[in-house]
Amino acid sequence: MLEIGLISTLNGVLFGMLLFLMASGLTVIFSMMGVLNFAHASFYMLGAFFGFEISRHVGFWPGLVIAPVLVGGIGMLVERYGLRTVHKHGHVAELLFTFGLTFIIEELVQMVWGKLAVDYRVPQLLDFPAFTIFSTEYPAFKLFELFISIAIFLALLLVIKRTRVGLVVQASLSHPEMVGMLGHNVDRVFMLVFGVGAGLAAVAGVIAGPALVTQSNMAQSLGPILFVVVVVGGLGSLSGAFVASLLIGLLQTFAVASDASLADVFGELTGNGPLIAYVSDIWNVTVAQLSAVMPYLLLVLILIFRPRGLMGTRET
Template sequence: MNWLLLLEQILNGFQLGLLLFLLAAGLTLVFGIMDMVNLAHGSFYMMGAYFCATFTGWTGSFLLGAVLTLPAVFLLGIIVEVIALRTLYSRDHLDQVMATFGLILFFNEATRLIWGPIGLVIPLPDFLNDTVEIIPGAPYPAFRLAIILVGFLVAGLLYFIVARTKLGMLIRAGASNREMIGALGVNIRLLFTLVFGLGAALAGLAGLMAGPILSVEIGMGESILILTLVVIVIGGIGSIKGAFIAAILIGLIDTVGRSFLPEILDLVLPAQTAATAAPAISSMMIYLLMALVLAIRPQGLFPPKGVGR
């Protein structure tokens, strides 16, 4: 086994997992507190990438573009919540699914009108375009390493906010009994708006970090939204802890599995059969894990009593 390749794929798995966590954390907060199924969450991921590409082009700095993107996506999330989603909280989930699917189409067409059908490129500064030697003889892209560091920092900050601050206390209380905190005088409408904006900003952060690696294109949020929903189901709907662990687990399974499954199958299958079966099995492993978790623990690995638990 190539141990340097294994180390690189493990780091790639953490990078993918932390991007998924940023998306899943916002989505699970919205669902856990507001009981809102938001299929348009991937659109905020896409808008984060497009905003970052635009702001980077205007300012000539990726870092400044990223700083401007976060409040822009936060504000966009608030606008969408106030205008389009606020009236859906009392409706059933099918209505929410249909409405937010309509938002996906709206964002895709609006993006096409504003930026055109051709994808954008987000240029990185030289120090992020370089490589870092993690151990001697094992260079790793600096930007991917930065994604891992930022992901862990945001995860720690999010845990601190949810577990240690007054806003976090209201979030946990709202997830447990929204009627009660409303009766105690808490402005539940404002709380919902802030939580939705926070979730949109987290998705936008994932988008601006994925943009330089992937292509910034229309519809880029749909495919990753499917993985995000799988993360939430495995981790437990409404659980920040569950979202984090499930996202890292899925990231590792996806990247390490795709790299080493062909070699493993070569040991027991003919080479041609192994080459054909490996990509299919690699794609299936995440969903097989979800099916296994649902069969054993239908509420997910970490079903919360309140958000963050």
């Protein structure tokens, strides 16, 4: 019991941090620009493929720096020549714009790298088990993931709360005209923010690419889970997203570990008949089978009982 508890906690924390790594860029863009970026997962995929391509020529580590810079640049171009034009038509137009972008990026990635998975490897330097608990090994690369995730969290928090840049960015969202009057270029601020968000997505891609599967459908398969992280954490709250990632990671991991079903709680169903046969299917479903639904259940509950999320400040 201790064994499964300890290992589940560890697995949950590691998965939660991976989720945060993936969701951090999304939160940044939303909290500072108010744009719900549907193309986030696509930037994440671009990061993974750029990282793969660079790792083939000059190695993983340069890729970890170059790929996010490139994707960040693409993000800025998208903001400057796409999003900014669409912006004046309101949030729905922005949403649809980024939604359309996901399909374009997926198609482009398929054209360049094909539809099959590419062989993106963990760097040699981190390709060893870091420690062993109850005969389960934990690879060093996963700890690296954890470390990067926490570093990004702290760095972002510091920049937003404690620096002038952070102040200007925050002020640009709520009082763009005033910030403009004070001599700051609001448009350029937004462009930079979007670039940073896209770059963060790419960092997640470069790191998750070797750990998971780098394939042209990876943006799709990442799915809506990141939105759950952002909404549960509180729209636009970085600390909220951090806590929500951990919560979802732990929730899902512990759900998988549990084999309890309604039958265990209330006893086996007795009797015959069509109704019993129908209900017995539901009666015997284990918590483990429902693990993938858990985050969405949490999402629904949060929206009902605490619409602004765990740490959000706004109602929307």
